[in-house]
Amino acid sequence: MPLDLTHSLHSQVSPSLFLSLVLLVSALSQAARRGRQTEAMLTLLVLTAVVLLSAAPRSDAIVVYTGWERHALVGSDVRLSCSFFSWRWTSEDVTFSWSYRPDGAKDSISIFHYTGGAPYVDNKGPFRDRLEFVGNPARRDGSILIRNLDFSDNGTFTCDAKNPPDIVGRPSSVRLLVFEKVPIQAGVITGAIIGVVLGLLILVVAIYYLMRFLVARRVFSLSMSKHGKKGKGKEGSQQRQKPKVPLVYLSF
Amino acid sequence: MLILLCGIIFLHVAALALLFVSTIVSAWTVSPTSSADLWVNCSSANGGYNCDTLETGVWIQAVQALMILSIIFSFLSLFLFFCQLFTLQKGGRFFLTGAFQILASLFVMSGAIIYTVMSPEWVPPTESFGFAYILAWVAFPLAFISGLIYVILRKRE
Secondary structure: OHHHHHHHHHHHOOHHHHHHHHHHHHHHHHHHHHOOHHHHHHHHHHHHHHHHHHHOOOOOEEEEEEOOEEEEEOOOOEEEOEEEEOOOOOOOOOEEEEEEEEOOOOOOEEEEEEEOOEEEEOOOOOOOOOEEEOOEHHHOEOOEEEOOOOHHHOEEEEEEEEEOOEOEEEOEEEEEEEEOOOOOOOOHHHHHHHHHHHHHHHHHHHHHHHHHHHHHHHHHHHHHHHHOOOOHHHHOOOOOOOOOOOEEEEOO | OHHHHHHHHHHHHHHHHHHHHHHHOOOOEEOOOEEEOOOEEEEOOOOOOEEEEOOOOHHHHHHHHHHHHHHHHHHHHHHHHHHHHHHOOOOOEOHHHHHHHHHHHHHHHHHHHHHHHHHHHHOOOOOEEOHHHHHHHHHHHHHHHHHHHHHHEEEEO
16 A cells, blocks of 8 residues: 555656645645744645545456346346446446356356447357347446246346456446246345334324324313413412322222 | 332332333234234244244234334333332323323224134134233233322422
8 A cells, every 4th residue: 555655656757746836835824924824734634635646546347236136037138238438438348247157166258349439249158139228338337138037047247348458457246136926025024014113103192292282282272362471370389299109999 | 108119110010021022922822732913933843843923914914013012011110110110290181191101002903802802814713812812902901090090190399
């Protein structure tokens, strides 16, 4: 990590950055000399932010994003998305590659390649006539669509994207699971039932207290308008008995 | 009358404890080699003793939810009992406490009924019901009686 830091500091201290740093430092010293504290603090803040941002490890690595797992039904279509993050602009020589490794197999087979502005889909392998390129390389999207899934399509799909000169990076994998019917995740229904019942309980309690509050307010306003201050004297006489152990008895 | 109070509280706590044990212990269906409950399937075949989580069906999740709800409601009922004991007027009935406890017993009943009805789907016929299942069925009348007692109970000063 420290190597990255010094490397990025050396390679990215461009003239414009240097000039802005000089201006900020001079503004800071002027504000400090004039005794304007808030101005000085603000400039210091901006200065720190600029230094930190410029020193952030902007290593020339490309980061590829796919999903983690995809669930699909037999016979349906699934869209496997792949996109990447790179500090460089999207070049014209951007390439996307998809490869497939069946569950339990050791080797992977290449099924899709996009290069030189043209997609090349699988025409011999397990996905011939089923694969389609639905991505947009200009927007860094290299997604593919697989039609008419079968149980033999279970496996791991790996997407590798390269954006020259940004080529150092790790490919990313998404696992495809094909089901006969989509299973419900554990705990979804449990949580739903518990949540609904407790929610109803809280709702009933809230409505009860609301009604009581409204009724009490109406009764209070009625009694105030009729009796004025005379009604208040009666409420004070109800005393609070000291809390002994209360006793209970049964009665039908 | 302190004895009555202690007896009622003891009954309530006993029902609550039965609910807890029944929900947590892994013994709803047992066989010589495996035991299963609402959450995991444990089997001691193949030498070791390993458990894996139950496959996610709709009905088993409903049973889980109902058992947990019954525990929650029984707890709330106990808490409400102590609240009402100190705030109720003389001659008042413990309606709220009784209502919550009866609701808890109804939840246990429906959970146990669903489990009984749907268990041929999950459980091979060679396995028999375990003690946690029986505890659930015992907790239902206990909680129900406890709730009824609360309804007919009156506060005396």
